[in-house]
Amino acid sequence: MMQPVSQPASADPLLRVENLVVEYPLGNKTVHAVSSVSLDIARGETLGLVGESGCGKSTLGRAVMQLRRPVSGKVLFDGQDLTAMQGDTLRRMRRRVQLIFQDPIASLNPRRRIGDIIAEPLVISGVKDAKKREQLVHDVLGAVGLDPQLVTGRLPHEFSGGQCQRICIARALVLNPEFIICDEPVSALDVSIRAQILNLLEEMKARYGLTLLFIAHDLAVVKAVSDRVAVMYLGRLCEVGPSEQLFAQPAHPYTALLIEAIPVPDPDVRPAESVAVGEPPSPIAPPSGCRFRTRCPRADQRCRDEVPELREVAPAQFAACHHPLIGPA
Amino acid sequence: MTGPALLSVEGVAVDLPTPRGNLRAVDHVDLSIGAGRTLGIVGESGCGKTMLSRAILQLLPKKAKLTGRVMFDGQDLVRLDRERLRKLRGRSLAVVFQDPMTSLNPVLTIGTQLIETLQEHLELDSVAAKMRSIELLAAVGIPAPEQRLMQYPHQLSGGMRQRVAIAIALSCEPQLLIADEPTTALDVTIQAQILDLLAREQRRRHMAMIIITHDLGVVAGRTDEVAVMYAGRVVERAPTPDLFKRMRMPYTEALLAAIPKIDAKPHTPLPAISGRPPDPTRPLRGCSFSPRCKYAWAQCLIEKPGLEDADSPGHQYACFRPLAAGVPA
Ligand SMILES: Nc1ncnc2c1ncn2[C@@H]1O[C@H](COP(=O)(O)OP(=O)(O)OP(=O)(O)O)[C@@H](O)[C@H]1O
Ligand SMILES: Nc1ncnc2c1ncn2[C@@H]1O[C@H](COP(=O)(O)OP(=O)(O)OP(=O)(O)O)[C@@H](O)[C@H]1O
Ligand code: SF4
Ligand code: SF4
Ligand SMILES: [Mg+2]
Ligand SMILES: [Mg+2]
Numbered sequence: 182m183m184q185p186v187s188q189p190a191s192a193d194p195l196l197r198v199e200n201l202v203v204e205y206p207l208g209n210k211t212v213h214a215v216s217s218v219s220l221d222i223a224r225g226e227t228l229g230l231v232g233e234s235g236c237g238k239s240t241l242g243r244a245v246m247q248l249r250r251p252v253s254g255k256v257l258f259d260g261q262d263l264t265a266m267q268g269d270t271l272r273r274m275r276r277r278v279q280l281i282f283q284d285p286i287a288s289l290n291p292r293r294r295i296g297d298i299i300a301e302p303l304v305i306s307g308v309k310d311a312k313k314r315e316q317l318v319h320d321v322l323g324a325v326g327l328d329p330q331l332v333t334g335r336l337p338h339e340f341s342g343g344q345c346q347r348i349c350i351a352r353a354l355v356l357n358p359e360f361i362i363c364d365e366p367v368s369a370l371d372v373s374i375r376a377q378i379l380n381l382l383e384e385m386k387a388r389y390g391l392t393l394l395f396i397a398h399d400l401a402v403v404k405a406v407s408d409r410v411a412v413m414y415l416g417r418l419c420e421v422g423p424s425e426q427l428f429a430q431p432a433h434p435y436t437a438l439l440i441e442a443i444p445v446p447d448p449d450v451r452p453a454e455s456v457a458v459g460e461p462p463s464p465i466a467p468p469s470g471c472r473f474r475t476r477c478p479r480a481d482q483r484c485r486d487e488v489p490e491l492r493e494v495a496p497a498q499f500a501a502c503h504h505p506l507i508g509p510a
Numbered sequence: 511m512t513g514p515a516l517l518s519v520e521g522v523a524v525d526l527p528t529p530r531g532n533l534r535a536v537d538h539v540d541l542s543i544g545a546g547r548t549l550g551i552v553g554e555s556g557c558g559k560t561m562l563s564r565a566i567l568q569l570l571p572k573k574a575k576l577t578g579r580v581m582f583d584g585q586d587l588v589r590l591d592r593e594r595l596r597k598l599r600g601r602s603l604a605v606v607f608q609d610p611m612t613s614l615n616p617v618l619t620i621g622t623q624l625i626e627t628l629q630e631h632l633e634l635d636s637v638a639a640k641m642r643s644i645e646l647l648a649a650v651g652i653p654a655p656e657q658r659l660m661q662y663p664h665q666l667s668g669g670m671r672q673r674v675a676i677a678i679a680l681s682c683e684p685q686l687l688i689a690d691e692p693t694t695a696l697d698v699t700i701q702a703q704i705l706d707l708l709a710r711e712q713r714r715r716h717m718a719m720i721i722i723t724h725d726l727g728v729v730a731g732r733t734d735e736v737a738v739m740y741a742g743r744v745v746e747r748a749p750t751p752d753l754f755k756r757m758r759m760p761y762t763e764a765l766l767a768a769i770p771k772i773d774a775k776p777h778t779p780l781p782a783i784s785g786r787p788p789d790p791t792r793p794l795r796g797c798s799f800s801p802r803c804k805y806a807w808a809q810c811l812i813e814k815p816g817l818e819d820a821d822s823p824g825h826q827y828a829c830f831r832p833l834a835a836g837v838p839a
Contacts, residue, residue: 207665208657234669234700284609339528341556342608369608369694372724374555376768376782383777398698401770405780424776442698443772444727448751463653 194221194257195360195392196245201254203237203244210465214240216416217254219491222360227386227393229407229424231400231439235464237416238396239283242362245394246278247271258360276306279353283365285345289337296333299352306356321351324388325381343374347381354385362394367402379406400439404428409497412436415472416464418491422498432500432507435473471503479504515542515581516718517566517686522578524561524570524742531791535561537742538578543735545685546716548709550729550750552765553739556787559722560608562739563688566720567605568595583685600631604684608691608722610671613678614663620647620674621659624681631682646677651703669700676704680711687712690722705732726766730754735824738762741787741798744817748825758820758832761799797830805831 203215215237222228230238243249245256247263256263263274282288289298299318308314322329325347337345346366353361363382367375383406386393397403403410404424411421412435420433431437462468462475471489474480481504489501494508524536536558543549551559564570566580568587580587582603587595599605607613615623624643628634634642640659647655650673663671672692679687689708693701709732712719723729729736729750736753738746738761746759757763764783785802788794796811797803803810807830815828 205665208660210657235667239667284611287609287611343555369691370555370724372554372726372765373768373783375724376770376780379770380779380782383779398701399770400698401772401774404772404776405770405774405778407776428772439698440772442702444698444701444725444731446726446730446754446766446769448730448754450731465654465657 193224195224196222197257199255202252203240203249204252212464213416213467218418222392224392227395227407229403229410230396231403232413236413238413239364242364242396246280276356277358278360279358281349281353281363281366285342285349288349289345291337295335295348299355302356317355321355325351343370346378360392364396400443415467417472420500426498430507432494432505433502434477434479516545518542518581520579522565524565525575527573528791533791534742536565539744541737543718545718548719548733550733550736551722552729554787557739558742559739560690563690601682602685604679604687606675606679606689606692610675613675616663620661624678627678627681646681650677683715686718688720746827752822752825758827759829760803760805
């Protein structure tokens with residue numbers, strides 16, 4: 182029996198996450214990193230995932246890949262539940278899913294040459310022919326805009342952040358995956374390189390027919406590449422909907438707050454004085470009811486007592502809020 | 511600039527020997543900053559922002575060659591002995607790096623690191639140091655600070671790690687704080703809080719601050735002056751409102767255009783600056799931006815433009831064909 186999912190099932194999702202729960206033990210307490218999150222990503226779609234530092238975005242990404250085993254819930258990739266898989270079966274499935282990390286520099290082994298770093302996934306997956314590996318590395322470096330001749334023999338520390346991220350993208354693409362989880366792929370990069378990497382990801386997506394889960398904290402960046410956007414807060418999903426619609430008419434107060442806090446490159450616009458009031462609550466003891474209630478201007482008793490479920494507030498737009506900014510109250 | 515400079519960087523150049531030849535990471539930079547002021551340094555990945563901050567702090571890689579002077583509070587840091595430098599860095603000069611793992615020790619708990627810093631530089635006893643550590647963690651917005659003291663850096667999310675790094679940097683009440691991309695990995699609401707936190711601490715301590723960032727949005731609302739770097743050099747420098755309203759450098763204009771705009775449609779290709787910055791081991795004869803500049807003409811390929819004074823006070827740019835003065839970009 183499938184668990185009920187509180188979002189429209191896309192006809193043919195490549196990835197379906199159902200009621201995923203991920204926790205970390207911390208002393209004798211528990212960090213509730215991801216609490217009952219459900220998501221669908223259609224084949225060929227880019228789903229953007231935004232939310233505050235520590236809200237569980239990376240944990241969700243890692244749990245999708247089974248790098249961190251969830252406490253409960255399912256991760257259906259192409260119809261098969263990854264949470265039920267072990268050993269070789271899981272390793273084979275994992276090849277179809279790749280992860281690009283938040284920190285490009287730290288995710289490259291400092292003592293290995295770039296050529297070897299990119300060839301490593303090929304070695305692990307059993308491509309024995311060294312000539313063939315060399316060719317694949319050469320091709321993928323070219324695809325991400327690096328000159329293979331200049332790059333393969335060098336070490337990671339000789340490259341700046343943007344170049345390291347291109348290398349990470351090349352390493353993720355070399356096995357020809359179907360699905361890539363991009364965990365803050367441009368957060369550490371400056372604007373001009375960021376624009377290039379975003380354009381590159383869009384190009385690679387088209388060229389390799391990829392489906393993407395794009396994690397970032399910058400809303401403008403997420404909007405630039407995503408078909409739909411999901412907003413997370415303290416382990417829970419707040420809102421999900423088509424990108425433009427979500428930005429034009431956010432339903433969840435947290436989404437609205439995020440949109441307001443975007444720094445604008447105009448010295449006449451005074452930055453909003455820390456819009457998010459109060460301390461971010463601890464995921465060790467999350468607030469009862471709605472987890473955003475301690476910082477929400479609309480919070481009332483109901484928000485304290487009842488966990489809001491995701492419901493449709495506009496066509497294809499879902500929000501978990503008792504008093505959404507749009508839609509039926 | 512008002513008042514005498516607390517820090518003045520005079521003709522600083524940094525050369526790094528690499529297998530491909532000499533790499534000039536910083537090329538004759540002059541900058542200054544007074545107590546209580548904030549200077550923003552913006553520029554593309556690899557342009558030398560971090561090397562410049564390391565040159566100021568005397569934390570360059572061993573093989574690096576530094577020329578020029580770094581006058582801080584009346585003394586040239588380049589000529590200071592190691593012991594005095596170490597004392598100064600712990601107390602008067604603090605730094606927060608792009609990657610918080612650079613400033614945090616992975617094998618020590620957060621508590622140990624904070625407490626040891628406080629004990630060493632402020633000569634507090636262990637009880638007082640622990641109390642102060644908890645206060646500092648709470649001040650930078652870390653929930654459940656007492657429990658976090660027992661955690662190791664890897665157990666925290668990226669944003670939390672950066673808050674801890676900031677707490678350590680502020681712990682000894684420095685005169686100058688250099689923040690190298692302090693909020694790059696953080697989401698917008700937390701970014702706003704951390705920048706507010708830094709601004710608040712700066713006012714309270716009359717601390718000078720250098721914010722290094724690629725985000726023109728961050729410098730727009732939060733700095734007194736901005737220096738734009740390209741290929742190791744400062745190419746434009748102005749009081750912040752002047753830079754945005756009367757920018758003269760084509761590079762500054764391109765940098766502003768490459769920012770994803772929140773009101774743009776998803777999947778719109780971004781106006782990335784084409785190409786890459788020049789290979790720093792192969793410096794160009796002419797303007798280093800010329801291969802990417804849409805205004806380049808013959809002179810740009812053979813001569814290097816020097817920093818010239820613009821009409822408005824404190825505004826300098828290095829370009830043969832500057833954008834028209836007084837025309838907002
Ligand atoms: N190995 C771990 N042990 C204990 N707690 C952890 C561990 N990894 C993550 N956490 C906690 O789980 C929560 C979610 O962390 P996660 O890294 O998924 O957040 P995130 O949304 O990716 O944040 P960021 O935007 O800062 O990267 C945080 O409270 C974090 O401190
Ligand atoms: N240890 C090193 N050895 C040799 N070259 C280096 C080293 N560290 C950095 N470089 C080079 O020095 C130049 C300046 O690098 P730097 O790290 O200062 O750039 P940055 O402006 O901080 O870039 P980012 O925005 O990516 O952090 C780059 O060309 C880089 O490749
Ligand atoms: S459920 Fe209540 S507290 Fe939560 S976002 Fe909605 S109004 Fe605010
Ligand atoms: S000097 Fe020439 S190439 Fe350089 S920025 Fe100005 S116009 Fe462009
Ligand atoms: Mg993360
Ligand atoms: Mg840097």
